[in-house]
Amino acid sequence: MCASLHIVRSANPVSPQDAGRWGFQHLGVGSAGAADKYAQRWANKLLNNSISASTLELFLGQTKFKFSHSTRASITGADCKATLNGQALTNWTAFDISAGDELQLSVPQHGIYSYLGIRDGFNIPRVLGSSSLNSRESLGPNSGRAFGKNDVIEYSEVRSQQFKQTLHWLLTPNYNATPNIRIIPSELSRKTQIAWPNIESSDFRVHTDSNKMGIRLSGETLPLKANNDAYSEGLVEGCIQVPPDGQPIVLMANHQTIGGYPLLGCVYAVDLPLLAQRRPGQNLRFIQGNIEEAQKLFHKELNLFS
């Protein structure tokens, strides 16, 4: 039975996200995907969904949904004090939905992005293999536009009679604490003999000019200069660019595939979610890490979600 989720109202764009768009980077098509991949993956895992199931990414909550048919859903990420038909729901929880149910999310106090998962994922068409919206490229379903008020998103009706299931608190992140963001140093930073103690003791703040393409940071000026004849190179999420003004930019989900600024290194994949949820004005610390530790943590988390 084809069911639909009606967006009754939303203060901000609602963006479909799955496991990302891979295989077209050589054509300049970005990998897109969720800003906070940890929260997005839990939205699926709480429902025993495949890791590639489509979810909805909300930006600063403030959305009201109405479900036409029964299913099971989940909410994760920034806590939007969600209510189901007026009854409070705990964040990081999977819960049953009955036909006509209304889910309301308020503005979160901490963090930015929240995720709504649904049993078997939303039925959202794929563009170039993925239902993720890349707003920077205007590429994705719904003609490359986010969803908003009065939009209707399809899902499949599911009969569910289960208890609510909440993720153990030890696995839920604290978006209010100052995160330690660990970095895999680049070869350039090694050649330049970058003074990591200076970077580690500096307080970096998220600049207002930050978004899902990249997080601009204000803080210690990084003395990283590439050769004048250095060419633009491929980029992945987490790469830290250092433009001429020395203020680092960490590339996030909607980053471009190629760039010409020198790179300090790459943020640990497991640390990106906390970085993504940092608001403008909030601070963070950088820590020099290493590839071995980064890989160990990455694979541990991969096993958790597979």
Add this chain to the structure above:
Amino acid sequence: MMHSIEVVNEYSLKVHFHQKKPEQFANKVRALSLALEAHQNCIRGIIPAYNTLTIILNPNYTPQILESRVETLLQDLDQQISGVASKHHELPCYYGDDAAWDLKNVAKLNNLSRDEVVRIHCGKSYRVFALGFSPGFPYLGFVAPEIASPRHASPRRHVPQGAVGIAGEQTGIYPQASPGGWQIIGCCPTQLFNIESKNAPLSKLTAGDTVSFIEINKDEFISLGGILTSSSEAKHVR
């Protein structure tokens, strides 16, 4: 060593080619890209760019495992004597005032007439060194030093689809309208990135191909599907 491999993060590697001549490193990048097609199961994506090739892995494979496979491939490629086949594209470009918003500027900067800039721009074949910035956007190199011109200090909010630009020694084409900081010297009516059609390739150009421009007039431009945008609509960002 003519190349080095850098582990960038948990799931990607970057191969740097150390040849200085663009023709040489572009061929190496193209050859390695083709050789990697046989390893689809380990690889999620690649990003060819000038003298580097970034390899994004399927997370089930570690960069270290792939590093040794890539080393082996590179050694095999070194043995190969024949060059790598690539495609040449002749792209139409309309250089009229109503499309070439910065042509006057580029001409003035280089003490040339507009016609001379056009003639020089059309006068050589450019290598596609990378596709990036936006889907299908080609980084083409290198323009003759006589017409090389720096980017605008701040980008325009809107550069039209097909706009042909110069930035430094590079030339390129905006496949979709977007903000852009390059000097716009013309407009190409050819669709470079095509999601809709099942018959046409997704991207007309591939890294390693070559491109040259053919001057066309306004009627030809319109008949080829070109659309003109007024430059007064495209303000520079503060």
